[in-house]
Amino acid sequence: GQQLNQSPQSMFIQEGEDVSMNCTSSSIFNTWLWYKQDPGEGPVLLIALYKAGELTSNGRLTAQFGITRKDSFLNISASIPSDVGIYFCVYSSASKIIFGSGTRLSIRP
């Protein structure tokens, strides 16, 4: 079946650093979604991508839909403490939804 591979699994950052994470699939996708889960809460949608090559920003977050339609990238610029949480890439269609395993972002003390 379709699978999403997300990397890295976890990362520790210094406040102010830029962050990059990515997601790859074994199949071609028509949409990519990025969700964030704050500690103790449910996930919240950050960015939705609908077209190959699409680059979309939401504040300090930028996500891209890969040209091959098999990958997507999420970048966070100038990280701040509230960026801590788990980031999920998600494939969603009318009949299917698949979550990646998540990237856990922590702030290095």
Next chain:
Amino acid sequence: DVKVTQSSRYLVKRTGEKVFLECVQDMDHENMFWYRQDPGLGLRLIYFSYDVKMKEKGDIPEGYSVSREKKERFSLILESASTNQTSMYLCASSLARGAYEQYFGPGTRLTVT
């Protein structure tokens, strides 16, 4: 704001007990979903519903059932809880079929002893 509420944040049950997890959304959404979340596995879809009294199996329905008698309420039932059902359970809703954005509740952490 869309609000999805779940009946409990924490629950402890014994093996073999019947467990009900309740979810309510207040935005008249058509779709509702139940997931379980385990470390390193992301969220896995258990069941979903596109309409009242309708239900469809997700990726891991074994050991679970659901009920949707009213549009705003979607219940997850563990007929006979087992220790491998210890997990975080998340409920979500979305506007209509094909709508990509899901709104999640805060989750119920279930421990089965």
